[in-house]
Amino acid sequence: MRIWKQPISVELLTASNANSAVTHLGIEFLEVGDDFIRARVPVDRRTVQPYGLLHGGVAVVLAETLGSCGAAYTAPEGHRAVGLDINANHLKGTTSGWVTGIARPRAPGPQHPGLANRADQRRGRADLCVAHHDGHAAASLAMF
Numbered sequence: 658m659r660i661w662k663q664p665i666s667v668e669l670l671t672a673s674n675a676n677s678a679v680t681h682l683g684i685e686f687l688e689v690g691d692d693f694i695r696a697r698v699p700v701d702r703r704t705v706q707p708y709g710l711l712h713g714g715v716a717v718v719l720a721e722t723l724g725s726c727g728a729a730y731t732a733p734e735g736h737r738a739v740g741l742d743i744n745a746n747h748l749k750g751t752t753s754g755w756v757t758g759i760a761r762p763r764a765p766g767p768q769h770p771g772l773a774n775r776a777d778q779r780r781g782r783a784d785l786c787v788a789h790h791d792g793h794a795a796a797s798l799a800m801f
Contacts, residue, residue: 659691660762665730670694679722682715686726687757694727697757710750717745723760 670686682703688695696719698704704715721743728738 661691661730662733663730665689665694670696670726674722674726678718682718684719684722693759693761694723695757695759696723697755699755700751700753705752709752711752711756713745713747716747716756717743719756719758720745723758727760 666689667686670689674680674684674686683699683701684696685698686694686696698715698719700711704712706712721740724743725738725740728740732738
């Protein structure tokens, strides 16, 4: 079932996030389905801690990006979605490649239709982080 209340595409998501933290960190929107958004972030000089490990804050930025975009496009025309809270637990680190996230519906309701988000490293789909993001008319997400 299609959850989007506004037109949405990879191109619209990319354009709406131009000149922001999303582009600075190299986050790329990959796919939009009837009930999900997929994006990825590179593990490179922009996104690692001084000793080469993916910065946990970058994993949270990916979660926040997917949650906020999902929230914005599930909100009715003329409404805005804003984040209320984000909480993350980092389960594993990575030093190379890409981390991919996918946001899907989770426990939708009238004020907080949720999105669940999975992020993984494609080589072996390693669980990396779990994050929960709550926004007005928006998203709760889990990031792996």
